[in-house]
Amino acid sequence: MPLAACPECDAEVHVDEDVDKGELFTCEECDAKLVVVGLDPVELDLAPEDEDDDYYDDEEDEY
Numbered sequence: 001m002p003l004a005a006c007p008e009c010d011a012e013v014h015v016d017e018d019v020d021k022g023e024l025f026t027c028e029e030c031d032a033k034l035v036v037v038g039l040d041p042v043e044l045d046l047a048p049e050d051e052d053d054d055y056y057d058d059e060e061d062e063y
């Protein structure tokens, strides 16, 4: 199973052998959202965090 380095904490992250660019992973060490940006070797980058709409909706309900 290939390993890639987490760009946030440098931990080794296990990825599937048939991984594709754009697939998302979560680093088990620092919980960073990672996206595959390169193959052979696998390269990871921090994923954009634009998908927290539900979180913000919950916050607004407290007012």
Ligand SMILES: [Zn+2]
Pocket (backbone or CB within 6 Å): 006, 007, 008, 009, 010, 011, 027, 028, 029, 030, 031, 032
């Ligand atoms: Zn990490």
